Amino acid sequence: MNGRYELNKNLAQMLKGGVIMDVTNAKEAEIAQKAGAVAVMALERVPADIRKQGGVARMSDPKMIKEIKSAVTIPVMAKARIGHFVEAQILEALGIDYIDESEVLTPADDMYHIDKRNFKIPFVCGARNLGEALRRIGEGAAMIRTKGEAGTGNVVEAVRHMRTIMAEIRKLKNLPREELMTAAKEMGAPYDLVVKVAEDGKLPVVNFAAGGIATPADAALMMQLGSEGVFVGSGIFKSANPEKRAKAIVKATTYFNNPEILAEVSEDLGEAMYGLEISQIAQEQILANRGW
Amino acid sequence: MVNIGVLALQGSFREHLHILSLLERVNPCEVKTVGDLEKISGLILPGGESTTIGKLLKDFDLTEPIIQRITTGMPVWGTCAGMILLAKEIVDEDYCHLELMDIAVRRNAYGSQLESFNTAMNIPQVSDKKIPLVFIRAPWVERVGANVQVMATLNNRIIAVQQQNMLATSFHPELTQDLSFHSYFVKMVIDKANSI
Numbered sequence: 173m174n175g176r177y178e179l180n181k182n183l184a185q186m187l188k189g190g191v192i193m194d195v196t197n198a199k200e201a202e203i204a205q206k207a208g209a210v211a212v213m214a215l216e217r218v219p220a221d222i223r224k225q226g227g228v229a230r231m232s233d234p235k236m237i238k239e240i241k242s243a244v245t246i247p248v249m250a251k252a253r254i255g256h257f258v259e260a261q262i263l264e265a266l267g268i269d270y271i272d273e274s275e276v277l278t279p280a281d282d283m284y285h286i287d288k289r290n291f292k293i294p295f296v297c298g299a300r301n302l303g304e305a306l307r308r309i310g311e312g313a314a315m316i317r318t319k320g321e322a323g324t325g326n327v328v329e330a331v332r333h334m335r336t337i338m339a340e341i342r343k344l345k346n347l348p349r350e351e352l353m354t355a356a357k358e359m360g361a362p363y364d365l366v367v368k369v370a371e372d373g374k375l376p377v378v379n380f381a382a383g384g385i386a387t388p389a390d391a392a393l394m395m396q397l398g399s400e401g402v403f404v405g406s407g408i409f410k411s412a413n414p415e416k417r418a419k420a421i422v423k424a425t426t427y428f429n430n431p432e433i434l435a436e437v438s439e440d441l442g443e444a445m446y447g448l449e450i451s452q453i454a455q456e457q458i459l460a461n462r463g464w
Numbered sequence: 465m466v467n468i469g470v471l472a473l474q475g476s477f478r479e480h481l482h483i484l485s486l487l488e489r490v491n492p493c494e495v496k497t498v499g500d501l502e503k504i505s506g507l508i509l510p511g512g513e514s515t516t517i518g519k520l521l522k523d524f525d526l527t528e529p530i531i532q533r534i535t536t537g538m539p540v541w542g543t544c545a546g547m548i549l550l551a552k553e554i555v556d557e558d559y560c561h562l563e564l565m566d567i568a569v570r571r572n573a574y575g576s577q578l579e580s581f582n583t584a585m586n587i588p589q590v591s592d593k594k595i596p597l598v599f600i601r602a603p604w605v606e607r608v609g610a611n612v613q614v615m616a617t618l619n620n621r622i623i624a625v626q627q628q629n630m631l632a633t634s635f636h637p638e639l640t641q642d643l644s645f646h647s648y649f650v651k652m653v654i655d656k657a658n659s660i
Contacts, residue, residue, distance in 0.1 A: 179580045182600050182639050186511050186545075189474040208520065210474065210513040245571055246513055247601065269577040269601070292578055419523075426473050426520055427496070 180294030180314035183247070183269065184378035187211055187315075187401055191391065191422050192380070194218050194405040197236065198243035204408070207418035211247040211270070213403065214240040219276045219323030220406035220445060223457065228278045231259040234266055241268060249296070254463055255281025257290070264293040270315070271295050273308075275462035276322045276405070283464060288312030298382065300333045300460055302340035303359030306369070309377055310362040316375060318399070319460040320383015323406050325447035327390045329460060330383045334397045337379070344370040383460070386411070386444045388424030388437050395428035412442030466653050469495035469504035473520040475512015475545060479638035483646045484508075490650055498529050506539040506653030509546030511600065511636050514571065517545055518561040531562055539629045539652040540564075547632035548603055555606055565627050566609025573604040573621070573634075587616045587624065591644035597623070597635040604634050629656065 190210025195201040201212045216232045217225065231252050241248045247269035252259035254273055259280070263271050273286050275298050288295040289312035298319035299305035305316045318337070320330030340359070347355060347370060356366040368376055381394035382403035391402045402425055404418075411417045420437040427433040450458075470480040472494040484492035495501055507530070509517075521527045534540050542550045549561040553568040574580070580601060584594045597618075605622035608614060615624035623634040631652065637645035 175582050179582060179598070179600065180577070182598060182636070183577050183580065185476045185479065185639065186513070186600055188476065188478070188512075189472075190513060190516055205515060208516045210516050246515060247577065264578070267576045267578060294577060422516065423520070423523065427524075 176292055177289070177312070177314065181377050183294060184296070184315040187247070187380075188378055189426060190401045191418075191425050192249065192401070192403045193408055193418060194403075195240060196409070198239045200409055200414075201240045201243045203415050204418060205244045205246050207415060208422035209246060209418065210401070211249055212240065212244060213249045213251065213272060213405070214268075215251055215276075218406040218409060219459070220325070220410050221323075222276060223323040223459075230277060231256070231262065234262065237263070237266055237268065241266070251277050252286070253277040254279040255284050255286060257286045260286050260291060260293075260295075264291055268293070273297050273313075275319055275459045279462050285311050285464070296380075298460070298463065299337065301336045301359070302344070302369070303361045304463065305337060305375060305379070306359070306361035306365040309365055309375070313377065315378050315380065317380040317382040317403055319463070320381070320385070321450055321453075322383045322459050323448075324384045324450065324453070325386040325407060325410075325445040326450055327384045327386070327393065328450060330381050330385060330394060331397065333383075333460075334381055334394060334399055337375075338398050341369055341373060341375070345373045385421075386447065387441075388420045388434060391421045392424045392428035392434050395425060401425065406445055410445035417441050417444075465489055465491050466506065466650070466657055467491045467493050467504045468506045468508065468650065468653055469493045469500060470508045470510055471495050471517070471546075473512075474516050475510045476636065476638055477510045477512075480508050480510050480543075480646075483638055483643060484650075486643060487646060487650055489654065497524075498526065501526070501529050501533060504538075505657050506649065507533070507541075508649070509540065509542040509549050510638065511544035511546065514545040514548035514561065518549060521549075521561065527562065531564065534562070534564055534630065537629055537656060539631070539649065539656050541631040541633070541649045543633050543636050543638060544600065544602055547605075547634060550630060550632050553607075565625070565630050565632060566612050567605045567625055567627075567632065568607040569603045570606050571603050572601050574599060574602055577601060583618065585616065585618065589615055590648045593644070595637070595644055596640045596642050598639045599635050600639075602634045605632075
């Protein structure tokens with residue numbers, strides 16, 4: 173099992189510096205691959221539509237996931253509801269590469285997440301802070317992403333979550349050993365993982381940014397803040413020119429430190445997705461609050 | 465000291481840079497531009513997504529300068545995606561990237577992530593100890609040209625090859641603690657530098 177967990181963390185290493193794009197059909201998946209995505213996330217509705225249409229959002233139809241899987245050669249990910257371990261069993265049976273236990277779908281369990289160590293397939297999970305990230309890693313997540321606020325086209329929450337995680341890591345690094353147990357208690361995180369982060373000065377798994385990334389500049393901002401890659405959900409296929417924007421975000425993620433290249437790729441992309449101001453969203457519709 | 469570059473567009477380049485930093489006589493360098501390429505004596509093409517890296521190479525006009533350096537003798541080593549970048553043929557695809565090695569490579573040959581695996585084996589040319597091998601959605605080599613030396617096979621599949629100054633492996637030595645493959649490549653670079 174330990175060997176399997178290492179392999180699953182290793183796949184996330186291969187995705188680093190890359191962009192993972194939400195796609196809803198085989199055609200979009202091909203566009204994403206052609207634009208240089210390192211993986212695609214197969215789902216029926218992008219977060220912006222889930223937000224607009226409301227109702228219960230569930231795992232996608234296996235038929236659609238299989239169509240996407242056969243359309244591309246890059247890794248395919250798909251989302252299961254928080255706590256819905258049977259959806260995860262189904263996704264594993266489909267032979268995809270990664271499961272996102274995601275707050276974008278309606279949670280199936282209001283207390284517990286999936287025991288991810290029970291699975292051979294790797295999981296990525298969202299986090300708003302270090303405690304949440306370490307709880308998910310404790311459950312077996314092989315990759316972490318910020319939650320941000322999906323489907324808003326507003327990067328502010330992803331920035332807040334990334335800054336929070338980075339600040340908490342820096343803080344742990346400077347604590348004397350005897351303070352780590354209390355730190356673990358306060359952040360609700362497994363002690364062993366707290367010690368590991370304090371020693372290494374980084375998360376034990378790869379950490380991506382997600383939730384509200386809509387422009388090449390957003391992607392580069394998240395990379396400069398310490399993210400190791402980005403997920404773009406609604407930002408691509410809800411924009412005026414998905415293909416061009418997808419390519420630009422891929423380039424911006426690689427050359428995140430080069431403002432000349434960022435200026436060049438940001439030019440003439442057409443309209444970005446319509447954005448939402450977070451304070452205008454009703455509290456019960458904030459997706460980032462889902463997860464425990 | 466030799467400058468050894470790691471192509472740093474996408475993938476596991478930090479892991480390669482880290483292992484290089486543990487070796488003597490090596491100055492590890494990130495390679496992202498043509499300028500970076502001019503300063504190095506050897507290049508590692510890391511694991512990652514070959515379609516992504518290949519596309520970025522093309523979009524940022526790095527393909528030709530890299531081909532130029534390698535065909536004039538600079539040692540290069542491709543791991544996993546890097547092996548795909550070097551191949552003259554990608555099985556079942558109508559494109560290839562750098563088109564340098566006389567090998568036909570099958571992408572994701574073992575299947576999805578559920579088929580990724582670890583093993584260990586002896587590769588006498590590289591080390592007299594067993595080398596841990598990590599395969600992540602790995603390719604294998606299906607055919608080789610007459611001038612390609614097969615360094616290792618696993619279950620009758622070719623997983624490591626060398627053709628003069630070019631080395632390619634299906635697996636990821638950068639994800640282990642074992643330094644032997646990197647040491648082998650560093651020796652290729654130093655030998656080449658000394659021969660000039």
